[in-house]
Amino acid sequence: MPEVSLTKEKAFLNLPSKVSQDLNTKHMNNIIIKNLSLMYGKKQVLKNINKEIEEKKITAIIGPSGCGKSSLLRCINRMNELIPDSRVDGEILFHNKNIYAGDTDVTEIRRKIGMVFQKANPFPKSIFDNVAYGLRINGIKDKKKISTTVETTLQDCGLLKEVKDRLHTPAMELSGGQQQRLCIARALAIEPEIILMDEPCSALDPSSTFKIEELMMKLKKRYTVIIVTHNMQQAARASDITGFLYMGELIEYGDTNALFTNPKEKLTENYISGNFG
Amino acid sequence: MKKTFKTGKPYIWLSGGTLTISLLMIFGLIALIMIKGLGIFWPHNITRLMLNDNSIVLGEIAKTEPIPNHKDSYRTKLKVGNRDIFGMDFRWVDNSRIISQDSPTTALTIERREWGNMYGFLKGMKHDNTIKPMNLSDLKPLLKDSNILYKSIRHIEKKEIGKINHKMEKLRLALKSLENEPQSDNTIKRIGTINTKVEALEKIYTEKVDTLTNLYASTKDKEVVIELADGRKETLSVFQIVRIYDPNRMSIYAKSRFYVLKFWEFVSAEPREANTEGGVFPAIFGTVIMVLIMSLVVTPLGVITAVFLREYTSDNIFSRIVRISVNNLAGIPSIVFGVFGLGFFIYFIGGGIDKLFYSDALPTPTFGTGGILWASLTLALLTVPVVVVATEEGLSSVPNSLKEASYGLGATKFETLWRITLPQATPGILTGMILAMARAAGEVAPLMITGVVKLAPSLPLDSYSPFIHLERKFMHLGFHIYDVGFQSPNVEAALPMVYTTTLILIFTVLVLNLVAIIARNKLRKKYISSAL
Numbered sequence: 001m002p003e004v005s006l007t008k009e010k011a012f013l014n015l016p017s018k019v020s021q022d023l024n025t026k027h028m029n030n031i032i033i034k035n036l037s038l039m040y041g042k043k044q045v046l047k048n049i050n051k052e053i054e055e056k057k058i059t060a061i062i063g064p065s066g067c068g069k070s071s072l073l074r075c076i077n078r079m080n081e082l083i084p085d086s087r088v089d090g091e092i093l094f095h096n097k098n099i100y101a102g103d104t105d106v107t108e109i110r111r112k113i114g115m116v117f118q119k120a121n122p123f124p125k126s127i128f129d130n131v132a133y134g135l136r137i138n139g140i141k142d143k144k145k146i147s148t149t150v151e152t153t154l155q156d157c158g159l160l161k162e163v164k165d166r167l168h169t170p171a172m173e174l175s176g177g178q179q180q181r182l183c184i185a186r187a188l189a190i191e192p193e194i195i196l197m198d199e200p201c202s203a204l205d206p207s208s209t210f211k212i213e214e215l216m217m218k219l220k221k222r223y224t225v226i227i228v229t230h231n232m233q234q235a236a237r238a239s240d241i242t243g244f245l246y247m248g249e250l251i252e253y254g255d256t257n258a259l260f261t262n263p264k265e266k267l268t269e270n271y272i273s274g275n276f277g
Numbered sequence: 278m279k280k281t282f283k284t285g286k287p288y289i290w291l292s293g294g295t296l297t298i299s300l301l302m303i304f305g306l307i308a309l310i311m312i313k314g315l316g317i318f319w320p321h322n323i324t325r326l327m328l329n330d331n332s333i334v335l336g337e338i339a340k341t342e343p344i345p346n347h348k349d350s351y352r353t354k355l356k357v358g359n360r361d362i363f364g365m366d367f368r369w370v371d372n373s374r375i376i377s378q379d380s381p382t383t384a385l386t387i388e389r390r391e392w393g394n395m396y397g398f399l400k401g402m403k404h405d406n407t408i409k410p411m412n413l414s415d416l417k418p419l420l421k422d423s424n425i426l427y428k429s430i431r432h433i434e435k436k437e438i439g440k441i442n443h444k445m446e447k448l449r450l451a452l453k454s455l456e457n458e459p460q461s462d463n464t465i466k467r468i469g470t471i472n473t474k475v476e477a478l479e480k481i482y483t484e485k486v487d488t489l490t491n492l493y494a495s496t497k498d499k500e501v502v503i504e505l506a507d508g509r510k511e512t513l514s515v516f517q518i519v520r521i522y523d524p525n526r527m528s529i530y531a532k533s534r535f536y537v538l539k540f541w542e543f544v545s546a547e548p549r550e551a552n553t554e555g556g557v558f559p560a561i562f563g564t565v566i567m568v569l570i571m572s573l574v575v576t577p578l579g580v581i582t583a584v585f586l587r588e589y590t591s592d593n594i595f596s597r598i599v600r601i602s603v604n605n606l607a608g609i610p611s612i613v614f615g616v617f618g619l620g621f622f623i624y625f626i627g628g629g630i631d632k633l634f635y636s637d638a639l640p641t642p643t644f645g646t647g648g649i650l651w652a653s654l655t656l657a658l659l660t661v662p663v664v665v666v667a668t669e670e671g672l673s674s675v676p677n678s679l680k681e682a683s684y685g686l687g688a689t690k691f692e693t694l695w696r697i698t699l700p701q702a703t704p705g706i707l708t709g710m711i712l713a714m715a716r717a718a719g720e721v722a723p724l725m726i727t728g729v730v731k732l733a734p735s736l737p738l739d740s741y742s743p744f745i746h747l748e749r750k751f752m753h754l755g756f757h758i759y760d761v762g763f764q765s766p767n768v769e770a771a772l773p774m775v776y777t778t779t780l781i782l783i784f785t786v787l788v789l790n791l792v793a794i795i796a797r798n799k800l801r802k803k804y805i806s807s808a809l
Contacts, residue, residue: 082684084591111687121678123697124804134686137696170803183682190686 029055029193029224031076035090038071038080038248045071047248049090053241055193058216058225060239060256062232064271068248069228070118073196076226077113078106111138114187118199120179122171122186127154127163130171130182134190149189157185157215177208184215188223195219197227201234213238232272236260244268307783314776318539320524320532323384323396325506326355326370327377334370335384335396335506344371356770358386358394359505366393366770380525385413387503387513388520391550393770395513397503403512408502413523416515419499423515430492433485441482443741448475450637457637544781552731552761553771557778559733563649563751564718564785566737570653570747571660571717576710578657579664580699586665587672588694607662615723618655623647623727643748647728649737650747655723660713667712671705672698701804707797711790718786721755729756731764754782 031053038046045068053059061069074080076092078099091098099109111134122130131150140146150167154160159181163174171182180200187195197216201209216238219225229235235242236256243253244267252259252268263269281287321337328334336357344350351372360366387395401410452471455464496516503511522535546556582603590596627644635643644650675698683693699706721729730750737749762768762775 077685079681079685082681107687107689110685115685117678117681117685119678121676121682123679123682124701133683133696137686137688137692186682186686 029095031194031224032093033076033090034093036072036075036092037089038068038075039087039089040071040083041085045248046075049250051243051250051253053224053226055224056220056222057240058220058227058238059241059243060235061226061228061243061245062230062235062271063245065230067245069245070198072245073115073198073226073228076194076196077110077115079110079115081106111190112192113194113196114190114192115196116180116184116187116198116200119203120176120183122174122179122182124170124172126168127171127174127182128167131186131189134186138190153185153189156188156218157181158211159185175208177204177211180204180208180212181215184212188219192223194224194226197225199228199230202230209234232260244271246271307780310776310779310783314773314778314780317773317777318536318543320386320522320527320535322380322524323386324355325379325381325384326353326375328370328374329376330374333506333508334368336368337386337396339367341372356394357506358396359392359511360767361392362505362509362511366767382525383523384525385503385521385523387518388554389513389517390519391517393550393554393767395503395505395511397505397511400502400504400510403500403502411501413521416501416521419515420518420521423496423499423518426492426496427516430489430496433489433492438482438485438489439735440741441478441485445475445478445482448478454637543777548732551765551767552757553765553767553774557754557757557781559736560752560754560757560778561781561785562736562738563729563733564754564782565789567649567653567656567724567751567753568714568718568789570649571656572710572714574654575657575660575664575713576706579661579709579713580668580706582661583665583668583672584694584699587669588690588698603662603665606658610722611659611720612722612726614655614659615726617658618651618723618727619647622651622654627651646748647726647730647750648748649728649751652724652728652751655727656717656720659720659723660716663712663716664706664709667709668702668706671702671708674705675701704797704801704804707793707800711793711797714789714793715786718782718789719755721753721759724753724756729753731756731760754778754785758782 033049033051033053036046036049037044049072061072063069071080075088080086080088088100091100093099094109094113097104123133125133128150131153132146135146135149151160154163159178162178171179174182180203184195184200201212204212213234216225216227220240227235227239239256241254242256242259244251244259244263244265246267252263252265254264259268260272263272323335324338326334334355334357336355339354339356341351341353344352353370353372353375355368355370356366357363357368358366381398383398385397385399387397389395399411399413399416401408402416403409448471452468452475455468455471458464497514499515500512501515501518503513505511524532527535543556544561545558547559548557549555582599586596586600586603590599623645627642627646627648630644631639631642679697679701680693683697688696728750730752733750733752735746735749737747737751738745758775758778761771761778765771
């Protein structure tokens with residue numbers, strides 16, 4: 001559980017510095033989704049999702065196109081609110097508090113729950129400024145601290161060696177795989193607890209994909225990762241828990257190996273064996 | 278036939294053709310203005326015509342044209358100068374009356390401080406009642422001294438006495454406000470100190486006036502005698518001569534040098550002779566300062582409006598009304614803006630400022646009358662829709678993915694706007710600013726009501742604090758063109774100057790726009806879209 005190492009002018013959720021052994025708080029860092037339904041205008045995208053996402057594990061969400069995987073992911077850090085006409089019913093509990101409650105600070109939620117998008121979207125700034133962006137908007141001004149954090153994060157993502165001598169050149173000049181790793185570094189710099197990844201490798205070649213999967217395995221030790229993917233082999237390889245979403249409903253959810261070798265539902269089996277979607 | 282149209286070739290030719298026509302029209306217009314305007318600085322040869330009634334005319338040939346209603350007869354227009362003697366600058370001569378013509382090498386063009394050019398022959402220097410013969414090369418050093426004298430007189434008049442006047446004015450206002458206060462020992466003492474200062478200043482003033490009188494007296498002691506075409510001898514004070522040259526003897530090289538000097542004088546000097554001679558520098562300066570102030574006002578106003586319309590409001594009736602109003606502003610005739618500026622800015626706001634801060638100077642208005650500030654604000658209102666539309670375009674060109682990335686890191690809407698969206702939209706904002714500047718530099722009608730004058734005594738920017746004087750009236754190139762071409766007492770002589778001033782105006786707008794375009798191109802390179 002990462003130390004609370006960043007200070008900010010605004011008040012934020014108080015987090016205990018050590019994992020409590022008390023049974024009552026054992027699942028406090030999990031995300032509990034309760035009766036979640038999502039509507040875009042008149043169209044219902046998610047129907048009554050109930051799930052508990054375990055911490056420090058990689059959870060994969062698979063399903064055919066248009067089934068609501070990305071929408072589910074975006075619900076967890078309230079990014080759906082950027083879409084006009086969207087409405088959420090139900091609750092998502094994070095640290096036992098509903099993130100959709102009226103008094104929660106959405107920027108605080110997004111700080112704790114980071115996101116990596118499908119297409120790498122680095123800012124048109126330098127590599128250094130990209131990673132430092134999150135730190136700067138959270139009130140950190142100490143140049144030395146920013147510098148060390150940027151280098152550590154880039155090192156964690158395996159990018160530092162490649163960009164060490166050009167940290168202040170534009171980020172747009174990196175290759176696709178490097179840009180995506182930069183985006184992951186950018187999300188990690190502010191030390192979130194949970195990382196949401198929306199098909200991070202779909203636009204990349206196999207070697208970049210492999211690097212990012214390696215990175216995910218490393219991240220598992222410190223962060224909870226939820227990844228949406230089209231690629232079933234990737235889900236089977238990299239994740240601990242898999243959920244299968246179909247037409248907005250969570251059909252099956254459980255241990256990856258069990259789900260892929262012995263699916264309980266017929267729909268799941270059809271999807272995995274490639275009969276549709 | 279259908280096949281040819283399908284390939285699209287006819288349309289390519291059509292677009293190429295119309296583009297060429299447009300470019301030709303633009304270049305043709307500029308070439309016409311250049312031909313008519315740039316010739317004014319070239320020292321033309323002087324021609325002497327002998328007519329059939331034994332009279333002689335001397336001057337520059339302006340043009341030759343066929344006499345209307347009489348085929349095959351021509352007449353020549355001659356610039357004979359000497360407006361104070363002959364009454365007119367130009368004279369028509371029927372070609373049939375000309376017996377002979379020549380170009381005497383000793384003929385001189387004399388540019389004077391008043392009454393325009395004089396054409397004649399130098400007889401000599403007036404010495405008591407005789408004429409001491411002299412040639413041009415002897416006169417030149419005297420002319421140089423006289424010009425230095427002129428500059429020092431102007432310096433005393435403008436800078437030194439101007440400074441005294443400035444101080445006196447401030448003391449007078451302080452005195453007036455003190456006299457309005459209830460009288461106490463303190464106020465009486467202060468009134469006393471102010472009065473002593475005023476006396477000291479008046480003493481310095483009298484000294485300066487004495488120096489000036491002496492200087493002016495000394496200008497009269499050197500006079501030259503010029504023989505005109507008809508044999509008349511005219512006395513001319515050396516002080517009255519700005520420039521004297523013999524064009525018939527000058528080589529191409531000398532004439533070119535002369536041309537450059539005259540051109541430089543045009544852009545750097547003040548106007549003389551009711552704006553028909555001299556330079557247009559105050560007008561250039563006023564135009565540039567006004568455009569800059571207007572840009573400073575319109576850019577924040579337009580950007581904030583566009584940000585509100587695009588980022589902060591949803592599509593409801595209020596935002597629609599705002600958008601329609603902004604777009605309609607673009608269609609309002611510019612003179613209406615002038616009237617609005619007069620009523621709202623000058624009378625209402627300016628009058629209010631005068632009552633609050635400058636009540637001592639009343640009834641003379643400080644801000645309650647036309648000035649460069651009100652003119653710039655009026656033009657800013659005129660060009661706001663352009664900036665709003667261009668900024669909205671720029672804002673919509675920011676890819677959503679960047680904004681989402683920023684929100685995903687926990688940024689608020691304002692932080693995303695300030696750090697990501699606005700920098701990315703800056704090329705669009707600059708485009709709006711360029712269009713606004715181009716439009717504003719050319720509008721004259723609203724300016725005439727809100728603060729442009731024919732001749733301004735001082736520039737809006739000078740060395741007295743607060744250094745920029747927003748309440749001053751100013752000169753403007755567009756208005757100068759109108760004034761010189763249509764309001765001057767000597768339109769014939771001043772007409773080429775209209776063209777030259779037009780050229781300067783086009784060039785000034787071009788320079789302002791180039792600066793903004795270069796800035797925009799640099800920013801565009803920085804914010805290219807994703808490499809993927």
